[in-house]
Amino acid sequence: MRIQALVIRILRQIMRDRRTLGLLIFAPIAILTMLHLVFNGGDYVPKVGLIQIPDAVEAQLDQSGADITKYTDAGQANQDIEKRRIDGYIRFDHGSPSVVLEGSDPNVNGAVIRWIQQAVAPLQPGGSTNLEMTFIHGSAEMSQFDYFGPVLLGFFIFFFVFLIAGVSFLRERTTGTLERLLSSPLRKWEIVAGYIVGFGIFTMIQAALIASYAIYVLGMLMEGHFIDVLVITLVLSLTALTLGILLSAFANNELQMIQFIPIVIVPQIFFSGLFNLETISDWLNWIGPFTPLYYAAEALRNVMIRGYGWGDTYMDILMLLGFSVLFMFLNIAALRKYRKI
Amino acid sequence: MHVDDVHEKIVSINQVSKAYGKQEVLSQISLNIYKGEIFGLLGPSGAGKSTLVKMLTGLEVPNEGDTYLFQQKMPSLKLMERIGYMAQSDALYGELTAKENLEFFGALFGLKGKALQRRIDHVMSIVELTEHLNKSIHHYSGGMKRRLSLAIALLHEPELLILDEPTVGIDPVLRKRIWDTFYELNDKGTSMIVTTHVMGEAEKCHRLALIRDGGLIAVGTPEQLKAQTHSSSIEEAFLAYGGVKA
Numbered sequence: 240m241r242i243q244a245l246v247i248r249i250l251r252q253i254m255r256d257r258r259t260l261g262l263l264i265f266a267p268i269a270i271l272t273m274l275h276l277v278f279n280g281g282d283y284v285p286k287v288g289l290i291q292i293p294d295a296v297e298a299q300l301d302q303s304g305a306d307i308t309k310y311t312d313a314g315q316a317n318q319d320i321e322k323r324r325i326d327g328y329i330r331f332d333h334g335s336p337s338v339v340l341e342g343s344d345p346n347v348n349g350a351v352i353r354w355i356q357q358a359v360a361p362l363q364p365g366g367s368t369n370l371e372m373t374f375i376h377g378s379a380e381m382s383q384f385d386y387f388g389p390v391l392l393g394f395f396i397f398f399f400v401f402l403i404a405g406v407s408f409l410r411e412r413t414t415g416t417l418e419r420l421l422s423s424p425l426r427k428w429e430i431v432a433g434y435i436v437g438f439g440i441f442t443m444i445q446a447a448l449i450a451s452y453a454i455y456v457l458g459m460l461m462e463g464h465f466i467d468v469l470v471i472t473l474v475l476s477l478t479a480l481t482l483g484i485l486l487s488a489f490a491n492n493e494l495q496m497i498q499f500i501p502i503v504i505v506p507q508i509f510f511s512g513l514f515n516l517e518t519i520s521d522w523l524n525w526i527g528p529f530t531p532l533y534y535a536a537e538a539l540r541n542v543m544i545r546g547y548g549w550g551d552t553y554m555d556i557l558m559l560l561g562f563s564v565l566f567m568f569l570n571i572a573a574l575r576k577y578r579k580i
Numbered sequence: 581m582h583v584d585d586v587h588e589k590i591v592s593i594n595q596v597s598k599a600y601g602k603q604e605v606l607s608q609i610s611l612n613i614y615k616g617e618i619f620g621l622l623g624p625s626g627a628g629k630s631t632l633v634k635m636l637t638g639l640e641v642p643n644e645g646d647t648y649l650f651q652q653k654m655p656s657l658k659l660m661e662r663i664g665y666m667a668q669s670d671a672l673y674g675e676l677t678a679k680e681n682l683e684f685f686g687a688l689f690g691l692k693g694k695a696l697q698r699r700i701d702h703v704m705s706i707v708e709l710t711e712h713l714n715k716s717i718h719h720y721s722g723g724m725k726r727r728l729s730l731a732i733a734l735l736h737e738p739e740l741l742i743l744d745e746p747t748v749g750i751d752p753v754l755r756k757r758i759w760d761t762f763y764e765l766n767d768k769g770t771s772m773i774v775t776t777h778v779m780g781e782a783e784k785c786h787r788l789a790l791i792r793d794g795g796l797i798a799v800g801t802p803e804q805l806k807a808q809t810h811s812s813s814i815e816e817a818f819l820a821y822g823g824v825k826a
Contacts, residue, residue: 244687248673248680255675255716415669419732422637422665423688424657579641580655 245433
């Protein structure tokens with residue numbers, strides 16, 4: 240009942256503030272559109288498996304520039320592809336060699352294909368490399384945008400929900416309404432719950448609009464179920480919301496809230512898989528698993544590019560829920576600063 | 581003042597001290613407030629009035645001593661339902677209309693449906709804002725916001741109103757109107773605690789506590805305080821209690 244009052248109030252406030260509403264929905268759409276138009280790639284050392292490679296061929300193969308793993312049968316290699324220990328493999332057990340690629344990252348696909356063409360060149364004096372290629376996920380036509388898209392989708396939802404929720408809670412504090420809330424019989428957890436449900440309803444709509452625009456208008460690759468994308472983005476926005484409210488306790492004004500962006504938000508982009516974590520120095524890439532966006536990006540990619548379902552994403556979703564619950568308890572604890580009971 | 585209520589304590593502050601870190605804000609305050617009173621807490625800004633008031637609303641807890649409201653120990657969520665608190669800041673949601681603000685705060689106190697609408701109409705007529713009910717707060721003047729803030733504090737018919745600097749920054753005409761409202765509410769049985777740093781306003785209270793540097797320097801009716809110090813005004817009395825001869 241009291242939570243419901245909070246939810247209605249939050250939704251009314253969002254609806255009343257047209258600019259913020261526009262920012263939350265159209266800014267991500269506009270940025271995704273721009274990125275769709277301009278994207279470009281980077282450098283990567285491919286991990287390639289070789290299945291039943293004849294000794295004579297191996298001697299001639301140029302093995303530099305890639306991590307090579309040797310297999311005796313395709314089953315083991317396929318498992319390693321699913322676990323992403325290798326990016327693809329060449330099989331020599333069917334007469335003419337053929338290539339199988341994991342395929343979800345066009346950057347990696349390109350690197351593997353370039354390496355294979357260069358490696359097998361000495362085998363074919365004629366010069367023409369006519370290899371048969373199979374993609375487990377994605378396709379040769381998959382663009383950079385398709386690969387980055389799911390991460391960006393998650394990022395924008397995270398970023399804007401973090402900012403808007405953080406600022407609106409900050410305002411609650413600076414305008415004195417928080418004090419007024421706390422001088423009513425409202426419980427601290429009810430305040431946090433009201434915010435979660437209020438913004439939760441709004442981000443559902445936001446995520447659905449942005450995701451459907453990216454998928455159906457921009458043509459972003461979408462192999463899995465739309466509902467899975469919504470579930471992941473909803474859980475992600477829950478994390479963003481609870482983190483935003485929590486950090487707003489450490490800001491005295493809106494500008495100080497903005498200052499959290501380079502500290503808390505931007506680093507997450509680097510470690511969420513927008514850039515391949517393996518190309519980031521070892522002394523930095525351990526940060527990835529400590530950022531919520533890392534799990535959301537992984538889950539969104541699994542659904543949108545690899546077409547996986549709930550069974551493969553639930554661990555990431557649980558991690559995000561874990562973050563949210565942690566932040567929620569910290570929020571309730573932070574509210575003790577304003578009222579002891 | 582309602583004579584028959586005069587001995588019923590509604591607020592009892594016993595030996596209360598509060599410090600933030602090393603800075604002591606309140607020291608050894610003991611005070612009783614009775615039902616039906618308009619009780620003034622008078623002191624310069626920074627004297628500790630707001631901190632004392634926050635203890636009564638449950639927002640602060642003392643380091644030492646304890647506070648009782650309606651003879652029960654604070655802080656307690658149950659008791660908080662019986663208080664109407666108006667803080668120094670207006671504490672309104674600027675994006676929303678007056679009605680939406682009232683509906684929201686009313687719902688927090690469990691008001692709903694027809695009963696809520698009746699209370700909204702009633703409190704808005706008390707503060708004379710009925711015709712501005714559906715206006716957005718953005719379009720409210722400072723004085724209107726102050727009155728709406730008071731209306732919200734009245735919404736759930738509290739037995740005790742705690743008002744922190746209710747008329748600060750308000751012109752004399754509006755100040756008089758707000759005090760008329762206080763007397764009307766008081767006639768209907770609402771007890772009130774009002775903080776102020778304006779000496780003239782203090783004379784409007786039934787009884788006063790003078791606070792300086794976190795300590796209570798005197799308690800009594802304005803007439804008593806003036807008589808005891810042979811002063812002609814509360815301002816002089818305040819100076820006399822503070823050890824300065826005017």
